[in-house]
Each structure stands twice: as C-alpha cells, then as structure tokens.
Amino acid sequence: MNNHPLQDIFVIGLGELGSVFARGALKLGYRVTPVLRHSDLQALANSAQPKAVIVCVGEQDLAQTLNQLPTAWHDKLVLIQNELLPKDFQHLAIAPTVISVWFEKKKGMDSKLVQASPVYGPLAGLVTQLLASLDLAAYPLTNATELEYQLALKNVYILTTNIAGLVVGGDVAGLAQQHPALLAEVVADVMQLQQAQINQTLVTDQVMQDLLTAFDGDPTHKCMGRSAPARLARALQQANALGLAVPTLRKITTQTQAQTQA
Template sequence: MKNPIIVVGLGELGSVFARGFLRLGYPVQGAMRGQDLQALAKDIPNPEAVLIAVGEADISSVLQDIPNAWQDRLILLQNELLPRDWQAASLPTPTVISVWFEKKKGMDSKVVIPSPIFGTKAKLVFDALAKVDLPSYIVDSEEELLYELVRKNLYILTTNIAGLEVGGNVQQLQQEHAEVMNAVAHDILEIQAYLTGQTHAIDNLIKGMLEAFAGDPEHGCMGRSAPARLKRALTFADQANLEVAKLREIAKQAQ
C-alpha cells in the first residue's frame, strides 16, 4: 500500500492533481482550507507528499502552519510564488510547479505551455500530470526554477494589470498595445528584482512571456484578481521606494 498524498485545498487545480495522484495508485486525503493540519499530521505522519493548493492569498498563513513531519515533502503551485514565501516560514526548498494550464469550473483544463517542475517530488508531479494528459517538464536547478517563477509572475501581473487599462486578450495586448505592455512589464520586473534580491534578464523574460502569449493568443488579459494584483504590486513598490510610474497611472485611472 502506497503512502497517501495530502491535498490541502480541493478547488479546481487541487482536484486536477488529486485525480492524477489517484491514477498513479496513491490514496489521496483532502484537507479543506482552515482544517487543523497539526491534527491531521498525527493521523498521517508519513505522507508521500503534501500538495498545497490554496490560493495565493492564503499561502502565507498555510505555510506557517505546516507540521514538522511534512516540511520536506511539500509541493507548491501558487501564482505570484517566490522563494521568499517558503523562506519566511523557515521551510526547506519545496517541490514547485509553475502551472501553465487553466482549470475553471465546468471546463476541461486548457494548456498554455508545458508546466515546469523543480524539487524532490518533481517526478511524482510529472507522472501525475501525464496521467491526466497535461504536459510538464522537470528543471534541474533552483536558478532555473527562479527564472520560471519570475516568468510566470511577469505573465500574470503584466496581462492582468495592463488589462485594467486596455482589456482584450494577450494577442491584442502584444500587437495593439505594445507600449502599455512593455511599460507594465518593466515595472513588474523592478518589483520582482526587489522581491528576489537580484536583477533579472529583462529581454529574456519578456521573450519567455511572449512564448506563453503564443501558446494561447486569445487568453483574456484582465482576470477577476487584477485589481488585487495591482494593489499588492504597489504595496511592494512602496516598500522598495520604486517609481513604477505606469502601475501608478493605471491605479489612478481605476479609482
């Protein structure tokens, strides 16, 4: 009998991964947001892995509450994730997947590009996604992981925040509003540099973002989370005394 896999947060994404783990033959134990994880760890002290599938707004509080016995077997998948998030909870580097497929209620998963994975449980995640026909690949280093996390952040934040001004889809953003796209992207990368403590290759990351645009040209820019993402980005910019003029302009227009 294989050790169970715990999935904390059984929303749309968590359910996709749970199905993949089940098809690999692992028992899956779901845990709802707010459930007492310390009590669950007494019942399941030695899980194969623990997937944290709560939203980005809840990730900080959940990571602070991870039982000691689980800390070396975490899998994270949140948007806007960076090393500072698990470092703040004094956790070892977890397995991380930058999810590049979209799953909404009542629809099949829609792939933008293959999803990169890094960490000790990367093969497990790769195999689970293969069981549900979702493409992924394993990266070999924390440096590659950081690039992938910043690339995903750049994509999510640029499209959402630029979408507050211009609407439309990512193809229209690139072709019709390139000036807005580039201004927002440069502001976002300033913030990412602050949050990661290092500068990043801007041209390379923008190229990576545009690769994702090409994977799903009709992907809408402005999701429901766009206002909250802009507010969060400006909070970080204020902490770092960054000008981020375009982000501030968009925030002022949105008032």
C-alpha cells in the same frame, strides 16, 4: 501504476487547481486525503506519513497556511501558487517542491494547456507524473536558480496581462499586437518589482521573448481576470514597501480609481 496504492497524498485546498492534482494522484493509484479548514493538521501528521502534501490554497492564504503546517511535512510540500517567489517559502525547514503552473483550470471547463510547467524540488518527478496522467506537460528543472527565474517569469505574465487588461481588456494576442507600448511599459514595472525580490538579474529581452512565447501558447487568453484589481493593489503595496517608482502601475491605479468613482 503506483506500487503503493494506499499511500496518501494530502491536498490542501480542493479548488479548481487542487482538483486537478487530486485527480492525477488518484489515476496513479494514490489515496487522496483532503485537508480542510477545520482539519486537525497535527493529528493528520501523527496518523499518516504522506508521499506529498500539495498546497493548493490561493496566494493570499499561503503565508498563513504554511505557518500552520507541521514541520514533518516540510519536505513533502508541493506549492503551486501564482505570485510566488523563493522569499515566500525560504523560512521553511526544508525547501519544498515548487511548480510554475502553465495550465488553466476554470469551473465548468477542462484544463487548458498554455505551455509545459517547470517544477523543481525533491518531488519534481512525482508532480510531473501526476500531470502526465492527465496529459498536462511538465518538466523538471535542474537547480534553484532556474526555478527563481521561472517563478519571476510567471509573475511577469500574470501581473502584466491582468494590469494591462484593466486598461485595454481583450486577450494576450491583442495586447502584444495592438498595444506594444503599454505592454513594454507594464513589463518594465513588473520586472522591476520582481528584480527587487530575487537574487538574479532579469534580462529584458529574454523575459519579453519568453513572455511572447507564452502568449503564443494561448493567444486568446483573456488579459483581465476577476483578480486583476487585487493583483494591481498587491503589486503597488509591494512597490511602496520596496521604495520602487513603478510609474506605469501608479498611472493605471489612478485611471482605474477614477473610472470606479465616475
């Protein structure tokens, strides 16, 4: 139990994932303060010194949200977004705590664990405690290089399953077992995209092994979510900006566009 029950944890974005972290904070005895779109951030920063500021907005809103945050919060930040890489937060005055979330939370269902979520940063211990209070496994990483790899791996999982799902639908077990060639081709393109944005070399065999381990954690996980077309579009925009070939992503883009127009 937390020894300071009135200490605040601010949560920016009370969607499905935000509600999970808020509930974990409440169970540990923290006072949860929601930060809404119309909230005066500077007034909040002046009125309280929160233990943590958990940013749960969607990935498309993250850059704008970070630009609006008071500098005093930078060392309190916890980021949980998908499609996240160190380049997205390296401009902050102090490195935030970052978690690669490996549980799913959708409306009307309880949290579904895929595998333990790695977390790195000054508040890693707090984050693992919040999730442990909800029986959601998480573990601290020892350095920023490990975090970079884990973020890239999660991006490979999210982008590969969503983009391949646009072609074959189904679940991740079916993708691995019935469409191994497509899986390998999409992984190669997505790895190329991640590789161009990080400071370490990704090894194909290691990434594929870790990806299949994640598949085993939730084999019936559906490949194609509602965000799949937008994820493909963002991936292609990034590839164009970086001058990457990504032939399979371009082929799938052409196929999906033809299906939409048919």
